[in-house]
Amino acid sequence: MCSLCGILGCDDHWSSALARDGVYSRNTDRLSRRREAAHRESVVNTILATRRMRMSDWHGRAYMLKTATGKSKVFDSLSHLWPEAEALSGTLFDPLDPLLLSRLQNKL
């Protein structure tokens, strides 16, 4: 539980799992958790930028999505990232979409 806000639980998405025996996680200590969060934000923003959107960390507890027109949404699990991004942008985020892949390649 967060001692400041009293929120129970936390994000335990498989790609950012809570550190525990036998489970691979980058959340082993404070520094690696912050480093991993920053890298994830960078990767996600590269993809979101193809739709002029951004994701940012929200108090280390949740995430905030913003569109270029100022619409925003706070969500608390990485599981919700792509559904929320699609709902906010009104477009699909399909990793098999040739247009998206071509835009990502052009960014490299």
Added chain:
Amino acid sequence: MSTAATTINLLTGFLGSGKTTLLQRLLDYPDLSGTAVLINEFGEVGLDHHLLDRIDANVVLMKSGCLCCTVRGEVADALLNLHAMRARGAVPWFDRVVIETTGLADPYPVLSTIRAHPVLRSHFSAGNVVTTLDAVNGHGVLATRQDALRQIAAADTVVLTKTDLADTSAVRNLRAMVAAINPTASVLDAAAVDASVLLGIGSGAQSALGQLPTQDHFHHAADGQSVQSFSILTEQALDWTVFGVWLTMLLHRHGDKVLRVKGILNIAGSDRPVAVHGVQRMVHPPVHMSGWPDEDRRSRLVFIMQGLDPDLVRNSFEVFQGLSRPQAQVAVASSTRIEVAKLHQSQDNGLFE
């Protein structure tokens, strides 16, 4: 009282494929002495729990119909009830639960419930999925029934039943058919099953992942929805973050077509491999393995899919890996972590007092 998560094994298989018979046999094994059983039946009156009367103290029958439709509430309630009864001492201690699904159930909703439920995920973990397949009728069932195909695709182990009633050649063909649908599953004969092997008791992910296939397979289904398994192999150490974002995105958009994903990954910055394992939209917590199963250090990822072009998936994987942090930076990050660890150790040893 143990605080370890209780393993849940799913026993599934099409109608009449011998699930209850297999369960009865398994429960005779001493390894399964501390096992509770949940049975879900399709129909007005449940019968299967009567077949298991020897253990009726720990059998819970979920009465209302198909597991696909009712699973989220009912399985969760049944498991929470079992958990509460165990904590109160109202039932003997158990450290494993076997859920026998209806013959028409897709295993995914059950696995998803265990993983997603805020209470269940802290107390239970998903173990092996065992699917029974009738050697006499299996060909016809797999050729015509989508639900049977999904049960085979989700399986860690497929148990062929009634093999004594089928021709040797028919059994051999059926094994080939299962291998074409799910090359990652082991196929056992019901006459020779061992409970500990079947349910993965005492074995880690390493043994199961050592034999991931590297060749593509193709299975035609009657309704044109062919099932295809294919592998992605790469020598490049993967960026875990990019891989996580990519797979999450792929499963979000195409999870209904990705029946299964299983892999062993060489992750940049990690000296040991990581095993990933998912069914449709659900991915289990990644397993940090103790070592590589063989000399091959390539990342191997096997997909079992329906209606998706493997080349598109491969291409997408490669483009996304292009977003990876440069290897040098990963190495710097790792060495920084080591330096920080050394610094903390020095502080602990009083060097900075």
